[in-house]
Amino acid sequence: MRFMNSKFRSRLSPLSLIIIVFLIIAVAWLGWVVLFRGKAPAVVYEIISIEDISSQELTRGNIHVRVESTTPSLRELRGAALEVWNTRQQEWDQLNMFFYIPGMDVRETAYAVARFNQSGIESIRLVQSEPFEEEEEEIEPEATQ
Numbered sequence: 001m002r003f004m005n006s007k008f009r010s011r012l013s014p015l016s017l018i019i020i021v022f023l024i025i026a027v028a029w030l031g032w033v034v035l036f037r038g039k040a041p042a043v044v045y046e047i048i049s050i051e052d053i054s055s056q057e058l059t060r061g062n063i064h065v066r067v068e069s070t071t072p073s074l075r076e077l078r079g080a081a082l083e084v085w086n087t088r089q090q091e092w093d094q095l096n097m098f099f100y101i102p103g104m105d106v107r108e109t110a111y112a113v114a115r116f117n118q119s120g121i122e123s124i125r126l127v128q129s130e131p132f133e134e135e136e137e138e139i140e141p142e143a144t145q
Helices: 014-036 074-088
Strands: 045-052 060-067 094-100 112-117 120-126
Touching: 045 074, 060 074, 074 094, 074 112, 074 120
Parallel strands: 060 094
Antiparallel strands: 045 060, 094 112, 112 120
């Protein structure tokens, strides 16, 4: 009991200690959320082609990108789009980025499109949500004569 009466005894009540610990945890969690907010999970991608479609008034470009995932989320695509944009943002006033997933023909409609201006990303949207819907062709038996 002598130790409890010594000068090392805490002057904070147990409730105060609980509140302090809670605040430390809350601040640490909030810092983690702010630090990692908007960070998309990595999606593996490959730039297929880059086109300069500039006019005299405006520099514009198209970048075609193939991702390895067959079901990338918009968040993953946004992360890849921003990564590509950060390396090429000085080249154009406007940029369109077309995303294709495995099995898609790059001469056809893209899976998703991201649009950028000088300030950054304007929009990203899915164009084809079900790219592998296959139509079965019915073959009618030949008529016998």
